[in-house]
Amino acid sequence: MGTGASYTEAGKSYSDTVFYSDQDSLRAKGVPPTKITAIKVWSQKKIFAIEVFYDGESSGQRYGSEYTSDCKCDEFKLKEKEDIKSISGKVGEDINYFRITTTKARSRLYGRGGAGSQFSLTDVKGKVVKGFKFGFGKSMTSVGVWFADKDYACEVPTLPIPKPIPVASTGLPTPTQAIIPPTQPPAPIPAPSPSGIPAPAPASIGGTYPSAHAIRDPAPASTGMTPFGGASTATSLPTPDPAPVHVPSIAPGTSYVPAPAPEVTPPAGNPMTCGYSLIPGAPSAAKVPTPAPAPAPVQVPAPAPVLIPAPIPVVTPLTKTIVGGKIHTDTEVFDDYKSHQDTFDKNPSIRISELRVIHNNDIVFGVEAMYSIGTMQISGGMHVGKECDTTCLNQAITLEPGETIVAVTGKNGEVIDSLSIVTSKGTTYNFGGSGGDYFYSLAIPEGKHLKAIAGGIGGHLHNICGYYE
Numbered sequence: 001m002g003t004g005a006s007y008t009e010a011g012k013s014y015s016d017t018v019f020y021s022d023q024d025s026l027r028a029k030g031v032p033p034t035k036i037t038a039i040k041v042w043s044q045k046k047i048f049a050i051e052v053f054y055d056g057e058s059s060g061q062r063y064g065s066e067y068t069s070d071c072k073c074d075e076f077k078l079k080e081k082e083d084i085k086s087i088s089g090k091v092g093e094d095i096n097y098f099r100i101t102t103t104k105a106r107s108r109l110y111g112r113g114g115a116g117s118q119f120s121l122t123d124v125k126g127k128v129v130k131g132f133k134f135g136f137g138k139s140m141t142s143v144g145v146w147f148a149d150k151d152y153a154c155e156v157p158t159l160p161i162p163k164p165i166p167v168a169s170t171g172l173p174t175p176t177q178a179i180i181p182p183t184q185p186p187a188p189i190p191a192p193s194p195s196g197i198p199a200p201a202p203a204s205i206g207g208t209y210p211s212a213h214a215i216r217d218p219a220p221a222s223t224g225m226t227p228f229g230g231a232s233t234a235t236s237l238p239t240p241d242p243a244p245v246h247v248p249s250i251a252p253g254t255s256y257v258p259a260p261a262p263e264v265t266p267p268a269g270n271p272m273t274c275g276y277s278l279i280p281g282a283p284s285a286a287k288v289p290t291p292a293p294a295p296a297p298v299q300v301p302a303p304a305p306v307l308i309p310a311p312i313p314v315v316t317p318l319t320k321t322i323v324g325g326k327i328h329t330d331t332e333v334f335d336d337y338k339s340h341q342d343t344f345d346k347n348p349s350i351r352i353s354e355l356r357v358i359h360n361n362d363i364v365f366g367v368e369a370m371y372s373i374g375t376m377q378i379s380g381g382m383h384v385g386k387e388c389d390t391t392c393l394n395q396a397i398t399l400e401p402g403e404t405i406v407a408v409t410g411k412n413g414e415v416i417d418s419l420s421i422v423t424s425k426g427t428t429y430n431f432g433g434s435g436g437d438y439f440y441s442l443a444i445p446e447g448k449h450l451k452a453i454a455g456g457i458g459g460h461l462h463n464i465c466g467y468y469e
Helices: 023-027 212-217 339-345
Strands: 006-011 018-021 036-043 047-054 057-063 072-077 086-092 093-100 108-109 119-122 126-137 138-147 332-335 352-360 366-373 377-378 392-396 405-414 416-423 429-432 437-439 450-457 459-469
Touching: 006 036, 006 086, 006 119, 006 126, 006 339, 018 023, 018 437, 036 126, 036 450, 047 093, 047 126, 047 138, 057 126, 072 108, 086 138, 119 126, 212 459, 352 416, 352 429, 366 450, 366 459, 377 405, 405 459
Parallel strands: none
Antiparallel strands: 006 138, 018 126, 036 047, 036 072, 047 057, 086 093, 086 119, 086 126, 093 108, 126 138, 332 450, 352 366, 352 392, 366 377, 405 416, 405 437, 416 429, 450 459
């Protein structure tokens, strides 16, 4: 705010917190704020939206993503010589409640109590609140204030108000066909195509292993024995002929007692002997030791494949802009980024390739963004108010490859009266009429560009914001 003012704040900040400075909003209008004249707050158990008026001029509505039309709205008007001297309350995960206290000993409480820590923002030198800065995620997460003397005038440079450019000068074709609001909800964005990166081949460890088939069915040893469950491919050993038996000549009338036959050990592994001697003439079959069975083949387990996970892309969350316009009890919030966040996170190269604005040369009724992923184009959905009729025009800005949207400004009263879109090539496109007051641009930083759109609709387009990178 300049020299002579001090700043203090309370609350917390998260990855989705968006900060709104009233002074930034008023700077676009070239109106140096001198006194806070009114505050409007939408709340239930928490603070979901707020709007501060300076010298009767709105600095813009600030609201969280969980704002609904069920929120209660309360307006607190300050008297002519009345100022805010302190802000107090309780903060937990967000601002549970806060209380405004004025120099006339009046106070107003917003929100409800809950777990958290008490805070009090007061200037010890008796200075008064001259400006606010709020942080919003799902609800209000932080509140900051500037303190200065009562007669302090904020040092806000006056900026030139942009001159509207007629639609005819933008090069857009003259619309010949009116549109009717869609009766069906927008088709969901299809799942993105596979990335095309082939899955890595399983890596082998410790050398080459036989296949599972070779391990299950090892080749039998060449022993002449038939392995269980299959025929042998080896040649069986021949069965040896028995040793000849010598029978001596016997004289007639002489009895003969044969000598015991010598024990013969058959060749090991002869399948025909089954472990017994079958020598003719032996008094009994002599049992021989059964050869030990061949050892079972050693089962070598196949190595488990090593799975190398695909690289996880680094996802950088987009930054949300400030909001231009207002919120009403019938406002319905839309947000292309949050409703299709999975598609945005998996496709970092996604871009706005076309922006369509539905208007009647007086008021803006809605918007639709077309997004491109490579050669595929998808719609984020047509967000159009229910009062759109056959007098409305649907005009589009087609962005060439490499061309982006770098600024969004416009005018609004109770609804968005007009929008001005500036591309990276320096071309400005205007839609809508000439009514309303200029709202601060969506404040896309230099070197950044619009990545997705968001906002709120009712009968018309009530407000607009977006995400940039």
